[in-house]
Amino acid sequence: MGEPAVIFDRVWKKFRRGERHDSLRDLFPSLVRRMVGRQPSGDLADQEFWALQDVSFEASRGEALGIIGPNGAGKSTSLKLLTKILRPTRGHCHVNGRVGAVIEVAAGFHPDLTGRENVFLQGAIMGMKRTEIARRLDEIVDFSGISAFIDTPVKRYSSGMQARLGFSVAAHLEPDVLFIDEVLSVGDMSFQQKCLERMRENVRAGVTLVFVSHNLQAVAALCKRALVCGRGRLLFDGPTEQALTVYLQAAQTTSTRGGTDRPHFRVLNAALKTRDGRVCHTLRPHTECQLTAQIECFIDAEDYCVGIELERTRDLLYCYGTTSEELGMPLRFSRSGERLTISIDFAAHLTRGHYRINLNIRQPRVGRFLLFAESVADFVIEEHETYDGVVDIEPRIALSTETAKTNYVQPATIA
Amino acid sequence: MSTVGWVYRSAGQRLADDVREMLREQRDYRELLYQMTRRDLMLRYKQTVMGFGWAIFMPLVNTVVFSIIFTRVAPLDVGMPYPLFAFCGLLAWNFSASAFRFAMISLTTNTSLVTKVYFPREIFPLSAVLVSLVDFAVGSLAVIALMVYYRVTPTWTLVALPVIVLVHVMFTASLCLLLAMANLFYRDVKYIFEVLVTVWMFATAVLYPVASLSNRFGLLLQLNPMTPIIEGYRSVLMRGSLPDPLSFGVAATMSVVLLVTCWVVFHRAEFQFAENV
Numbered sequence: 286m287g288e289p290a291v292i293f294d295r296v297w298k299k300f301r302r303g304e305r306h307d308s309l310r311d312l313f314p315s316l317v318r319r320m321v322g323r324q325p326s327g328d329l330a331d332q333e334f335w336a337l338q339d340v341s342f343e344a345s346r347g348e349a350l351g352i353i354g355p356n357g358a359g360k361s362t363s364l365k366l367l368t369k370i371l372r373p374t375r376g377h378c379h380v381n382g383r384v385g386a387v388i389e390v391a392a393g394f395h396p397d398l399t400g401r402e403n404v405f406l407q408g409a410i411m412g413m414k415r416t417e418i419a420r421r422l423d424e425i426v427d428f429s430g431i432s433a434f435i436d437t438p439v440k441r442y443s444s445g446m447q448a449r450l451g452f453s454v455a456a457h458l459e460p461d462v463l464f465i466d467e468v469l470s471v472g473d474m475s476f477q478q479k480c481l482e483r484m485r486e487n488v489r490a491g492v493t494l495v496f497v498s499h500n501l502q503a504v505a506a507l508c509k510r511a512l513v514c515g516r517g518r519l520l521f522d523g524p525t526e527q528a529l530t531v532y533l534q535a536a537q538t539t540s541t542r543g544g545t546d547r548p549h550f551r552v553l554n555a556a557l558k559t560r561d562g563r564v565c566h567t568l569r570p571h572t573e574c575q576l577t578a579q580i581e582c583f584i585d586a587e588d589y590c591v592g593i594e595l596e597r598t599r600d601l602l603y604c605y606g607t608t609s610e611e612l613g614m615p616l617r618f619s620r621s622g623e624r625l626t627i628s629i630d631f632a633a634h635l636t637r638g639h640y641r642i643n644l645n646i647r648q649p650r651v652g653r654f655l656l657f658a659e660s661v662a663d664f665v666i667e668e669h670e671t672y673d674g675v676v677d678i679e680p681r682i683a684l685s686t687e688t689a690k691t692n693y694v695q696p697a698t699i700a
Numbered sequence: 701m702s703t704v705g706w707v708y709r710s711a712g713q714r715l716a717d718d719v720r721e722m723l724r725e726q727r728d729y730r731e732l733l734y735q736m737t738r739r740d741l742m743l744r745y746k747q748t749v750m751g752f753g754w755a756i757f758m759p760l761v762n763t764v765v766f767s768i769i770f771t772r773v774a775p776l777d778v779g780m781p782y783p784l785f786a787f788c789g790l791l792a793w794n795f796s797a798s799a800f801r802f803a804m805i806s807l808t809t810n811t812s813l814v815t816k817v818y819f820p821r822e823i824f825p826l827s828a829v830l831v832s833l834v835d836f837a838v839g840s841l842a843v844i845a846l847m848v849y850y851r852v853t854p855t856w857t858l859v860a861l862p863v864i865v866l867v868h869v870m871f872t873a874s875l876c877l878l879l880a881m882a883n884l885f886y887r888d889v890k891y892i893f894e895v896l897v898t899v900w901m902f903a904t905a906v907l908y909p910v911a912s913l914s915n916r917f918g919l920l921l922q923l924n925p926m927t928p929i930i931e932g933y934r935s936v937l938m939r940g941s942l943p944d945p946l947s948f949g950v951a952a953t954m955s956v957v958l959l960v961t962c963w964v965v966f967h968r969a970e971f972q973f974a975e976n977v
Contacts, residue, residue, distance in 0.1 A: 300975070365974070369818045372971040384818075392816040397743055409735035410817055412728075 288381055290462050290493035291344040291367065296376035298337040298362055298517075336362045338517045339376075346461075349484075349494040351504035351525055353532050354514035360497045363514075364388060364464050367495070382461025382493070385411060389466070390451030396440035400431065400450055403439050407454045421457050428483075429453035430476070449476055456483045462493045467500075474673045481506060500599070501529055501639045505567075505667055530566040533639075533663050549586060550646050550656035553579040553624070557642070557662040567665045570677040572633050576642060576662055580625040588616040588650055593629055594643040597675065598663065604640065604675055610649055633664070636671045640664055715964065722967050725820040732819055736827040740802075741834060755835040756842045759790040766790075766907050776908055780938050781850045788843055788937065789906040792930045795836040796872045797897055803828035803876035804893060807884045807977065815974045822966060825876040829869065847937070855940035864932040864943065867952045871925050874958040877966045884977055905930050925951035 337359045344350045352360045365371045366378050368386040393410040394403045404425055408418040418425075426432045429449045431442075439447060465484065481503055488494050488507070498504050504511055504525060511528035513521040521531040555578035559565045568574070576593070590610035596603055610616060619625055627644070641663035646656040671677070726733070745751040767783045770776040778785040806824035807814055814821065847854070883889040904910065904926040921927065928951040932943035 369971075370815065370974045386817070388816045389812065392812045395739060395743065397746055398739065402739070402742065406735050406739050409732040410813070410819065412732075412819075414731055415735075 289343040290346045290348070290381050291342075291350075291495060292377075292379045292381075293340060293342045293363065293367070294377050294379075296337055296340050296363075296366060296373045296378055297335060298359075298366060298371065299333055299374040300336045300362075302332045302334060335517050337366075337373075340514075340517075340519045341376075342512055342519065342522055344493055344495060346493055347488065347491045348510065349488045349496065349508040351508035351511035351528070352495065352497045352514060353499070353501065353504055353511055353528065354520075357516070358514035359517045360514055361388070361466055364466050364495065364497060368464060380462050383412070383459075384462050384464070385455065385458035385460030386464040387452070387455040387466065388464070390455060391447045392451075394439050394447060394451065397438055399438055400426075400435040400442070404435075404450065404454055407451065411455065411458055413458065425453045425457050428456060428479070445473065452476075452480055456480065460492060462495070463487060464495045464497075466497045477503075478672055501532075501665060502637050502667075505529060505665065506637075506669070526567050529665055533566055533665070548656075549582070549584045550625075551581045551583070552644065552656070552658045552661055553581050555579075555644070555661040557664055565664065567667055568633055570633060570635055570666055570668050571679075574631055574633055574664075576627075576629045576631070578627045578644060578661060580627065580644075580646070580656070582619045582621060582623045582625060584621050584655075585619075586646075586655055587618040587648070589618070589646050589648050589655060590614070590616055591627055592645040592647060594645070596641050596643065598639045598641050602675060604635070608645075608647070608649075616649070633666060634677050635666045636674045636677050637666055637668050638675070640666065718964055718967055719960070722820075722822070722963060726822070729819050729823060733823050733827055733830070736823055737830040737834075740827055740831045744831065752835075752838045755838040759787055759794055759839060760842060762790050763787040770908070778909060780852070780934070781846075784843075784846050784850055784852065784938060785934065786907055787846055788934055789930050791836065791839045791843065792868065792933055793901060793904065793906045793926070794839070795832050795868070796875075796926065797901070798835065799829045799832035799872050799876055800879055800893065800897065802832065804879040804883045804890060807880050807973065808887070811977050814977050821970050821973055822877065822963070825880040825966075826873060828880075829873045829876055832872075833869065843937070852938050854937055857936045857940055857942055860936045860942055861933075863952075864929060864936065864948075867925075867932075867948075867955050868929045870959045871929065871951070871955040874955065874962040877962040881966050881969055884973060900924075900926070922947065923950075923954075925954050 340359070340363065342350075352363065354360055362371065364386070365388070366373055367380055368384060368388070370388075391407075393407045395406065398406065401422075404422065405415065405418055409415070426435050429446075429452075431446050431449060434442065434446065439450075442450070463484070484494060484496070484507060494507070496504060496507055508525050510523065511521075511525040512519060513528050513532045521528050555576065556564055557566075558575050558577070559568070560573045560575070565572075565574070590608045592606065592608035594603065595605040633640075641660040644656070644658045644661050645654060647654045668677075745754070748754065750757065763783050763786045766786045770786070771782050776782065803825035806828050807821065810824060879889065879893065903921060904924060910921055910927055928943060928947040932948050935941045935943050
């Protein structure tokens with residue numbers, strides 16, 4: 286394999302909060318300050334913070350590397366350092382080979398130019414030759430699926446159309462190393478799927494891919510290895526499945542939404558296990574799971590039931606919800622200081638995605654919530670059989686053909 | 701470029717390395733320079749009826765106004781038909797002034813590109829120069845028309861024209877790089893520039909020979925490279941003589957030194973642009 290395609294070696298990056306001296310009025314005081322005492326690059330001055338602290342990683346040729354982490358973790362900063370938009374404060378980073386970077390798909394688009402003119406401009410910005418773009422123009426336009434509007438100024442495009450065209454240009458680059466930053470969030474499901482497929486093809490063809498995304502399914506589908514960032518540090522570097530677990534655990538925040546200032550109940554711990562008792566985060570569809578939780582009770586509570594909700598995190602789609610009362614169980618009561626243990630068995634008949642479980646305790650007679658704990662547990666369903674949906678209905682498809690007797694008129698093909 | 705593991709290089713070596721890198725980048729990204737220039741030209745005249753006609757029309761209006769002033773109100777002897785003198789001066793001046801104006805805001809109006817995509821940032825101010833150069837070329841057609849009208853025939857000295865254009869472009873480009881960079885860090889530059897450029901124009905031989913002013917502001921006026929450049933155009937086109945070797949020589953030397961200096965400064969400051977824009 287030889288030299289790694291991407292090297293990130295003990296990189297530190299310092300940023301300044303707020304505005305720097307933006308006008309000449311502020312220039313002279315700051316110049317004087319700088320002349321009087323020059324601080325070493327290792328120290329933080331007022332208003333400064335580390336966006337990246339001592340981050341090191343490498344990616345070898347033909348590898349697909351995912352980077353995940355919450356907002357402000359330093360993911361985009363890393364990509365900007367790799368693409369030379371920013372320069373590290375300390376440490377160094379290096380990329381071997383021709384770089385294709387998609388930090389924002391439509392960054393180079395000018396609203397007054399037509400789609401076609403913008404393809405040439407965007408292509409040039411990404412480092413393509415004019416002849417190369419001209420040769421692939423039809424392919425690019427086809428891929429975007431907006432050929433009917435290619436001679437319309439981009440200002441009349443919807444944001445989805447702009448993103449489609451932008452990504453299409455990027456998809457037809459022929460780089461050695463490709464950096465992608467959260468570009469799949471735009472465009473509809475089928476286009477996203479098309480983009481993913483395209484990236485997978487690239488990787489198969491030997492392109493090194495560094496993929497930053499909040500779309501965990503996409504990361505799982507594309508990358509074998511992933512990094513987890515948090516507050517400018519590298520938290521984990523290893524197999525994607527484990528990376529997702531680390532990320533989800535780090536991101537898990539249990540919030541309590543009660544009616545009063547003082548909590549009535551509090552979730553002490555919660556765990557999701559498979560049938561064999563292993564704590565799990567990545568599941569196949571239809572896996573039998575068990576959620577267990579211990580809840581502390583601070584009041585004497587009467588006539589309550591326990592509820593469970595299942596949501597898809599990407600769009601907070603409400604997938605399922607029930608209570609112990611609906612399931613025919615009697616209402617309960619407990620005393621202050623008691624500990625309630627909840628155990629819920631269920632089967633995850635779900636399609637690919639990231640889901641979370643909320644628990645609640647309420648008094649149906651008075652219609653009052655005593656506990657509303659969001660995201661006590663979450664998990665990722667991994668499968669490659671569907672292209673969209675929530676529920677896995679386990680279809681079996683049978684096809685057969687026979688000669689039609691009627692005079693069937695072929696409808697006009699849709700362009 | 702890493703900040704860890706600096707290899708010591710002398711200042712001269714660093715300069716040579718930087719210049720080499722600058723030239724390589726321009727070669728690698730020449731396609732983008734072309735596309736950006738094309739974009740700005742298309743944008744400039746999109747949704748206008750007159751299109752490139754504006755490039756001729758604007759200096760022409762000024763020429764008419766000043767021709768009335770300096771032939772009727774306060775007659776001035778410039779040694780050639782006054783409209784020819786004024787149009788030539790205005791056209792050359794406008795090339796620089798519009799390039800300055802356009803280049804100055806080129807980085808700040810393209811924030812999304814500066815912060816999201818990497819390519820040599822020189823592309824922005826340099827494409828501003830090229831756009832203005834195209835306008836300049838279009839406007840030159842009117843100079844030819846005026847010369848035919850006034851029956852002024854150029855002589856062999858016309859061969860010096862490319863040299864004058866080259867010096868003019870180099871001087872303009874160097875200030876464009878400087879202004880674009882300065883305005884990115886300090887937005888005051890735009891306002892200061894507007895004041896200065898007006899004063900500068902009246903201190904340059906655009907509408908009248910500046911020889912009459914030279915007693916009082918002698919040295920300052922002589923150091924202004926725009927005067928020998930504009931006078932240079934008039935000499936080779938209309939007077940049939942070569943430009944004044946001393947003053948034009950000084951202007952040419954200044955242009956070369958300025959261009960190298962400004963470009964290297966720009967290149968070294970470039971990596972701070974994304975954080976400060």
